[in-house]
Amino acid sequence: MRPWWKSAVVYQIYPRSFADSDGDGIGDLGGILQRLDHLGALGVDVIWLSPIYRSPQADNGYDISDYRDIDPLFGTLADFDTLVAKVHALGMKLVMDLVVNHTSDEHPWFTESRSSRDNSKRDWYIWRDAPDDAGPSRREPNNWGSFFSGPAWTWDPGTEQFYLHLFDRKQPDLNWDNPEVRKAVRDIMVWWLDRGVDGFRMDVINFISKAEGLPDARPVPLQRHVIAFDGFADGPHVHEYLAELTRTVFGGRDGEYLTVGEMPGVTTVEARLYTDPARGELDMVFQFEHMGIDHSPTGKFDHRGLDLVVLKDTMHRWQAALADVGWNSLYWNNHDQPRVVSRFGDDDPVHWAASAKALATILHGMRGTPFIYQGEELGMTNYPFRFPQDHRDLEAVNYYNEVLALGGDTAAALTGLARMSRDNARTPMQWDAGRNAGFSTGQPWLPVNPNHSWLNAEAQTAATDSVLAHYRALIRLRHELPVFADGDFTPLFADDPQIWAYTRATADATLLVIVNCGREPRTVDIGAEWAGAQLLLGNLPKTPAASTTLTLQGWDARIYAARR
Ligand code: TEU
Numbered sequence: 001m002r003p004w005w006k007s008a009v010v011y012q013i014y015p016r017s018f019a020d021s022d023g024d025g026i027g028d029l030g031g032i033l034q035r036l037d038h039l040g041a042l043g044v045d046v047i048w049l050s051p052i053y054r055s056p057q058a059d060n061g062y063d064i065s066d067y068r069d070i071d072p073l074f075g076t077l078a079d080f081d082t083l084v085a086k087v088h089a090l091g092m093k094l095v096m097d098l099v100v101n102h103t104s105d106e107h108p109w110f111t112e113s114r115s116s117r118d119n120s121k122r123d124w125y126i127w128r129d130a131p132d133d134a135g136p137s138r139r140e141p142n143n144w145g146s147f148f149s150g151p152a153w154t155w156d157p158g159t160e161q162f163y164l165h166l167f168d169r170k171q172p173d174l175n176w177d178n179p180e181v182r183k184a185v186r187d188i189m190v191w192w193l194d195r196g197v198d199g200f201r202m203d204v205i206n207f208i209s210k211a212e213g214l215p216d217a218r219p220v221p222l223q224r225h226v227i228a229f230d231g232f233a234d235g236p237h238v239h240e241y242l243a244e245l246t247r248t249v250f251g252g253r254d255g256e257y258l259t260v261g262e263m264p265g266v267t268t269v270e271a272r273l274y275t276d277p278a279r280g281e282l283d284m285v286f287q288f289e290h291m292g293i294d295h296s297p298t299g300k301f302d303h304r305g306l307d308l309v310v311l312k313d314t315m316h317r318w319q320a321a322l323a324d325v326g327w328n329s330l331y332w333n334n335h336d337q338p339r340v341v342s343r344f345g346d347d348d349p350v351h352w353a354a355s356a357k358a359l360a361t362i363l364h365g366m367r368g369t370p371f372i373y374q375g376e377e378l379g380m381t382n383y384p385f386r387f388p389q390d391h392r393d394l395e396a397v398n399y400y401n402e403v404l405a406l407g408g409d410t411a412a413a414l415t416g417l418a419r420m421s422r423d424n425a426r427t428p429m430q431w432d433a434g435r436n437a438g439f440s441t442g443q444p445w446l447p448v449n450p451n452h453s454w455l456n457a458e459a460q461t462a463a464t465d466s467v468l469a470h471y472r473a474l475i476r477l478r479h480e481l482p483v484f485a486d487g488d489f490t491p492l493f494a495d496d497p498q499i500w501a502y503t504r505a506t507a508d509a510t511l512l513v514i515v516n517c518g519r520e521p522r523t524v525d526i527g528a529e530w531a532g533a534q535l536l537l538g539n540l541p542k543t544p545a546a547s548t549t550l551t552l553q554g555w556d557a558r559i560y561a562a563r564r
Contacts (some may be wrong), residue, residue: 005258005283006327006485008045009364009475010095010371014335015074016060017426018374020440027428027439029083038457040090042377042468043475046258047087048095048201050335052080056106058170059148059394060335060426061097061103062203069467084196093198095258096437100185101204102171109184112173117159124181126164126210132153134454143216144231164214166207166232166393171255176208176241189249199258202282205242206263206270209235227395229265239273242281255547260329262286268321275326284329284369289316291337301399301416306344308497308517312350316502319489328368332359333513342382346555350521352379354555357470357539361557362500364474365513367489372471375429378460379467383427383449385418387528392446396421425485432458465541473537477559483509492526499524499552510562511536516552523551533560 012099019031029052039047051061052074061071070080081515087094103110112121118459130140139253141162144152146169154169164173174181189200210232217228239323242261248256261274274281293310296302322328332340341347345355364370388400388410396417403413423446431438432451437452449455460466478484489505497523501514512530516522523546533546536559546560 002211002485003283004256005046005369007478007482008248008258008369009043009199009478010046010048010258010369011377012043012048012050012334012371012373014050014051014374014426014534016445018430018438019163019429020442020444023440024073025440025442025445026073028073029079030068033079033083033086036086036090038461039092040332041373041461042472043479044092046093046095046198048260049097051097051099056104056170058104058168060098063102063106063168063171065104065108067189081195087409093258094196095199095201096192096197097203098185098189098200098205100188101207102167102173102175103164105170105172109174113172114156114159114163115349117161123178124175126175127151127156127159128164128214129161130507135142142214142231144214144228148395160529166204172466173210174208177237182241182244185247186245188318189245190368193249193253193255193257200260202259202261203280204264205261206230206238206266206274206285208236209237210239211235221353233263233265234267234270236408239279239281242274243279243561246280252532258283259272260284261288265286268318272322272326275322280492284327286329286331286334287318289318294343295420300420301413303416303419306499309495311344312491312500315493316489316491319491323367323489327426328366329371330363330366330368331554332363332516333373333425334371335373335425337373337421339346339380339382339424340376341379342424343419346519347381351555352381353467354539355517356467356524356558358517358555358557360467360471360474361513361537361539361559362515365504365511365559366472366477367487367504370474370478376472377468378430378432378455378456378457380427380450380465381449382419382424383447385421385423386414390447391417391421392424393422393426396423396481402423430456432456442529462556466529470537472537477536481509481511482506483511487511493524498522501526503522509564512560512562513558514550514560515557516555519554521551521553523549525549530560530562533562535559536561 016027017026019035020027021030045127052070053064054066054069054071055061055064058534070077084094109121109124112119113125130138131137138154140151146152148168152166155162156241166170215228263285271285273533274285294306296304318328340359345359400413427446428439428444428448432457433453435449436444444539460468483504483506485508490503492501493499498518500517504511530546531548535543
């Protein structure tokens with residue numbers, strides 16, 4: 001029998017930016033409760049919540065100081081229990097974000113660990129001596145860079161050693177080679193499952209096993225924000241640790257759960273291992289190859305434009321690689337990525353709606369489990385960032401300060417940030433055309449996009465041809481037609497720089513998904529077998545039935561079912 005999550009659609013909420021019920025300008029659990037009907041009407045099956053645990057919020061909750069409590073910013077455990085009950089009553093599931101590659105430096109485990117070299121928690125984190133004499137120019141134990149600029153090591157003057165942090169210095173990496181750490185993570189997961197959650201999205205979970213001896217990575221210029229993954233991605237024990245975790249946490253539990261591992265740098269070969277059901281590790285992974293194709297070799301803020309053939313080829317390779325073993329997750333957006341309609345689509349007002357629907361059609365037609373990030377179902381766009389002080393995200397702020405300190409090109413840095421900054425995903429959800437887009441009665445922590453006057457949920461709920469209506473239709477199709485989950489995937493026109501097309505087929509049904517990813521109309525020959533095929537979904541008015549030759553308007557997107 002096919003697992004339930006193969007025909008499911010997941011919706012990601014970034015609580016800080018979703019809906020604010022108490023007027024402090026920061027979204028909260030009460031806000032989510034008030035807006036659950038939007039998700040019920042959309043038809044999604046699962047909600048994934050970005051972290052709501054107690055946290056100093058250095059990285060907006062991806063730095064956890066108490067895994068068993070809710071941050072007062074977001075509410076209380078009682079609010080959480082109410083939310084779980086309401087989500088379940090609406091027939092949806094709730095998945096937590098589990099951030100256990102690292103904790104906050106304010107987690108009691110770390111405060112103990114740093115208190116002395118012989119503390120019982122010392123070995124819960126990764127501590128190393130300086131390789132040379134102490135002094136102001138002291139070298140780090142190896143050359144690894146932090147994802148948020150600078151070295152991945154911070155000196156602790158109290159105990160005179162460095163600790164490792166692949167992300168911010170306020171996010172020290174846990175030492176998963178210590179069995180007590182693995183046991184502690186297991187206990188956290190069981191605690192949340194007992195509270196009623198339906199699974200976990202596991203943050204950078206392919207980083208938990210570092211290479212033996214922490215060797216230098218291929219040398220890279222740290223100041224250019226380039227990370228070499230050699231030393232920590234898909235390390236020597238990662239499969240063993242994940243299998244152990246899954247066995248000990250889920251073994252013997254009845255219920256329908258979902259696990260998805262976030263895995264920067266993961267290859268198709270590794271992803272097959274992580275998601276092979278016979279190995280009992282994870283249900284699916286988030287890969288990053290398609291998110292990297294517009295990054296330049298010198299980093300994500302040095303944009304190199306979109307080559308559609310490369311994007312298609314990347315997605316198609318993942319479709320093929322996980323066809324017989326394993327499973328894909330499908331995503332364009334999350335809280336770390338710029339808005340897809342501005343990135344791979346066309347957010348010019350004339351093409352905005354059609355291109356948002358077209359990109360949705362491409363993704364949701366594929367084999368895998370689609371993820372929708374809040375606001376994506378409305379076609380929310382990037383924010384018009386202009387000034388350094390516009391940015392809140394520590395990645396953006398650190399990057400800008402580094403360029404400034406090194407005397408680099410700050411104008412280019414601002415252009416890069418406007419295009420790629422994670423804050424693009426984090427501006428408040430656009431509920432209506434009113435003050436603060438209906439997100440908050442107070443001052444929002446990040447400004448609302450001025451386009452909420454016309455781009456908002458209320459307007460789109462009322463319209464039958466909105467981006468929102470198109471997402472609803474795609475979700476309905478996936479629920480109704482088994483071919484979306486089960487069908488083979490075959491690319492068509494692979495080398496075409498403008499047409500994105502593929503078929504999906506089972507013994508009983510064949511679909512054609514065909515999209516014009518450009519403004520100019522295109523005529524293509526799709527073959528006689530498609531003549532008279534039934535249009536299941538289109539994104540433009542008056543889309544015709546199929547014929548041997550199709551003329552596609554700008555950003556025209558269609559799904560046809562072959563006649564049998
Ligand atoms: O992100 C991991 C990650 O590597 C990227 O998505 C990251 O945002 C990007 O590479 C920076 O350039 C996860 C979370 O999704 C992210 O929000 C956290 O900041 C990060 O882990 C640390 O927990």
